[in-house]
Amino acid sequence: MSGGLPTIDAHKLIIVLEQHGFARVRQSGSHAIFRHPDGRGTTVPIHGKRDLGRELLRQILRDAGLSTDDLLER
Numbered sequence: 001m002s003g004g005l006p007t008i009d010a011h012k013l014i015i016v017l018e019q020h021g022f023a024r025v026r027q028s029g030s031h032a033i034f035r036h037p038d039g040r041g042t043t044v045p046i047h048g049k050r051d052l053g054r055e056l057l058r059q060i061l062r063d064a065g066l067s068t069d070d071l072l073e074r
Contacts, residue, residue, distance in 0.1 A: 005058060005068055007051040010044050016071055017044070017064060040065045 014024075014032065022034040022042075035041045042063035045052070052060070061071060 005054050006071070007054060008057070008071070009049050009051050010046045011049075013044055013052065013057070013060065013071075014046075016066075016073075017042070020064070020066060020070060022064065034064070036064070 010032075014034075017034050020036075022036050022040075024032050025035045026033050030046050032044045032046055033041065034044065040063070042060050044060060045056070057071075061067065
């Protein structure tokens, strides 16, 4: 699927991560740390209902080893 990266809030991103096997292992302030059983990990800032910036979202997806298509499957 082609197209630009959508903007979503942290809560929706967390749902996508959990659907792909990630689990919240801890939280430090407003930052939740997620790990996958295969060792991949990422941190998601949770700042209310504001959308995450596109560059931040792109970096989180890269850290998690997910693609834009994985995000759009939600």
